[in-house]
Amino acid sequence: MAPMRGERGGSPARGARASLPLPRRLIRQIARHVASSGRSLRRLEVSGRVIDNFDDIDDGSDESDMETQTAVACAGNSGNLPPADHDDDLTSLSWLQDKNLLSGINLTKSDIEDSKLISSQVVVKVKPSITPPPSSRVPSPPRTPCKAPPSPPAVNTHTKPPYSFSCLIFMAIEAAPARALPVKEIYAWIVRHFPYFKHAPQGWKNSVRHNLSLNKCFHKVAAAPGLGKGSLWTVDPQHRSSLLQAFGRQPVPPVEVEEQDTSTSVKNTPDPQLFPYLARRLADARSPPGADEYLAAATVLAMKYGPAVLDQLPPEAHLVISRCARDEHSYSGGEERRTAEALLNLAGVRPHAPS
DNA sequence: GGGACTATAAACATTG
């Protein structure tokens, strides 16, 4: 059955309370991953407690983690990530999507190792004690209108990103240094970050233009000299926040609900005004995620909406990742760095100056 | 059931 947008299957954070501070295992894994990618995690704030010496973290690995699933949270990434190859579920956030705690963020393993699209990344491993491995579930595409091709051609190795066109356009424009792009550059950004569109039917460009024209969130500004045909498109500042919140309303794949113990409950739920979907999911869900899942979700929320959003979450969920801006200088081109910086800024995550 | 939102398609006008 096709996924229903907004359909919530069950994920629940009933009783999912993390102990303070962040589990050392989680910290180890974050630090280990960042180190393995040739970068360095300079500073990690957990509920106000700053961790800046990762050498002190015991690295006694419990490789029972081999069975863990990996979630990747990207600082400052508001979703500008390529869709995951579904054959690489170990590094996909789909398990979180399926838990209905997050939606729309997927990474491939190569994305993690490449680390060119984003400025900083954190890996959080969680035990799959609740959800079956994502690979056992069929990834559900976003709702597909009847006019869309019944199934993507085999050449499409990437799935359609779970973002609306307005979100894609928003991301593209926000990632631009000047916060303005001509249509052609919006196309290019989308294709570059979501390879699905490389082979998608051409109609999507029409949809982008249609969206630009119709969506009041986007404004056309005078064409720059030498730009040639077309105008620059910008995001209306007045509608920026609504676009940001739209990220939280992206389609969520259906979840196979399992019978879970619901004897415990979460007292602190996100403000339903701010996060209606998350709040409802946490309230309604039947299978509580573990503390790690909750923390991972909180992390991505913080990165998505800014650290202040954590005020709406249980104090245990406070988690802010910061990284040294120096790490961004490895980008050869600069566009990716600017993209990363723009998205970091977008998420309210401020890199710390090197000590 | 209806409104809102979104995706898609198409027609047409404008522009370089």
Added chain:
DNA sequence: TCAATGTTTATAGTCC
């Protein structure tokens, strides 16, 4: 003339 861009209308799926 042509292709890219921009606007408008129509249709349909989904969610609330």
